[in-house]
Amino acid sequence: xxxxxxxxxxxxxxxxxxxxxxxxxxxxxxxxxxxxxxxxxxxxxxxxxxxxxxxxxxxxxxxxxxxxxxxxxxxxxxxxxxxxxxxxxxxxxxxxxxxxxxxxxxxxxxxxxxxxxxxxxxxxxxxxxxxxxxxxxxxxxxxxxxxxxxxxxxxxxxxxxxxxxxx
Amino acid sequence: xxxxxxxxxxxxxxxxxxxxxxxxxxxxxxxxxxxxxxxxxxxxxxxxxxxxxxxxxxxxxxxxxxxxxxxxxxxxxxxxxxxxxxxxxxxxxxxxxxxxxxxxxxxxxxxxxxxxxxxxxxxxxxxxxxxxxxxxxxxxxxxxxxxxxxxxxxxxxxxxxxxxxxxxxxxxxxxxxxxxxxxxxxxxxxxx
Numbered sequence: 161x162x163x164x165x166x167x168x169x170x171x172x173x174x175x176x177x178x179x180x181x182x183x184x185x186x187x188x189x190x191x192x193x194x195x196x197x198x199x200x201x202x203x204x205x206x207x208x209x210x211x212x213x214x215x216x217x218x219x220x221x222x223x224x225x226x227x228x229x230x231x232x233x234x235x236x237x238x239x240x241x242x243x244x245x246x247x248x249x250x251x252x253x254x255x256x257x258x259x260x261x262x263x264x265x266x267x268x269x270x271x272x273x274x275x276x277x278x279x280x281x282x283x284x285x286x287x288x289x290x291x292x293x294x295x296x297x298x299x300x301x302x303x304x305x306x307x308x309x310x311x312x313x314x315x316x317x318x319x320x321x322x323x324x325x326x327x
Numbered sequence: 328x329x330x331x332x333x334x335x336x337x338x339x340x341x342x343x344x345x346x347x348x349x350x351x352x353x354x355x356x357x358x359x360x361x362x363x364x365x366x367x368x369x370x371x372x373x374x375x376x377x378x379x380x381x382x383x384x385x386x387x388x389x390x391x392x393x394x395x396x397x398x399x400x401x402x403x404x405x406x407x408x409x410x411x412x413x414x415x416x417x418x419x420x421x422x423x424x425x426x427x428x429x430x431x432x433x434x435x436x437x438x439x440x441x442x443x444x445x446x447x448x449x450x451x452x453x454x455x456x457x458x459x460x461x462x463x464x465x466x467x468x469x470x471x472x473x474x475x476x477x478x479x480x481x482x483x484x485x486x487x488x489x490x491x492x493x494x495x496x497x498x499x500x501x502x503x504x505x506x507x508x509x510x511x512x513x514x515x516x517x518x519x
Contacts, residue, residue, distance in 0.1 A: 172346035175342060181381060221443065249395065258377070262395075
């Protein structure tokens with residue numbers, strides 16, 4: 161009987177720890193699959209949030225969103241944000257779900273230009289801000305404050321000049 | 328022989344179930360420890376915070392995947408009236424507030440499924456850019472009536488919720504029952 165109990169406890173501990181580490185990665189994996197379905201290393205602008213927006217719970221109708229699933233396996237990826245007259249922010253999330261970088265319009269009035277590299281790799285010569293990603297893949301998300309249909313259309317137009325591409 | 332094999336299979340299954348259940352319970356308890364209450368508003372500090380370890384990372388991913396960092400935005404939720412009853416379409420509510428120590432804020436109404444309510448009213452959200460300085464009042468009802476600011480609860484039924492988002496909170500922003508907007512019930516339909 162003892163060996164059964166010991167085995168069950170050991171398996172319980174292994175399961176607990178494995179699921180603990182798998183949960184954030186699994187949720188991010190699903191998010192990357194959804195957001196990257198139309199292609200990685202490219203920005204995709206979402207439609208204005210309405211009652212028909214049902215991908216993520218509690219979507220904010222105040223923002224125009226753009227997302228880019230980045231992949232650094234072929235080298236650095238350049239990410240730029242075109243300035244926007246109201247609040248905007250760029251957030252970077254690693255494959256383990258950590259929000260490892262955020263910049264907003266208070267810090268970067270004239271927009272942002274970032275060279276995203278794999279953590280630990282050589283920093284290339286560039287005028288861009290070099291940011292190290294803890295993982296090879298992840299999600300970049302731009303939020304532009306655009307609470308009305310008119311401002312949302314303007315934000316989508318501004319987003320068309322954003323870059324997310326291998327450098 | 329067959330009985331022994333069955334006993335081992337059962338042992339492994341029990342181990343997996345205990346492992347999964349203990350993690351679920353740990354995240355539930357850990358997640359609630361991130362909760363805070365200010366008046367009728369509840370706030371989850373996990374969303375938008377930085378993971379300090381594998382447990383906080385799992386809680387943050389579960390409760391606020393891809394959320395804005397706390398420096399950028401704070402989220403507050405309200406789904407009960409002062410009497411503890413779920414918010415109901417058959418009632419009219421008023422949300423009154425003073426300016427918040429933040430750059431910008433918004434209040435959004437969500438159905439009990441966490442999505443915007445499909446009522447065609449296009450009155451999902453009221454934000455600071457539409458409301459001038461000073462104190463303000465938003466009507467939460469199925470019809471706008473004479474109210475200047477309105478969140479439509481038409482078609483929301485029972486159990487809808489309000490989310491207050493506070494963007495770029497100032498260093499001296501201290502959420503409290505007094506500083507956050509206050510919900511009061513104006514009236515309820517007869518059937519209620």
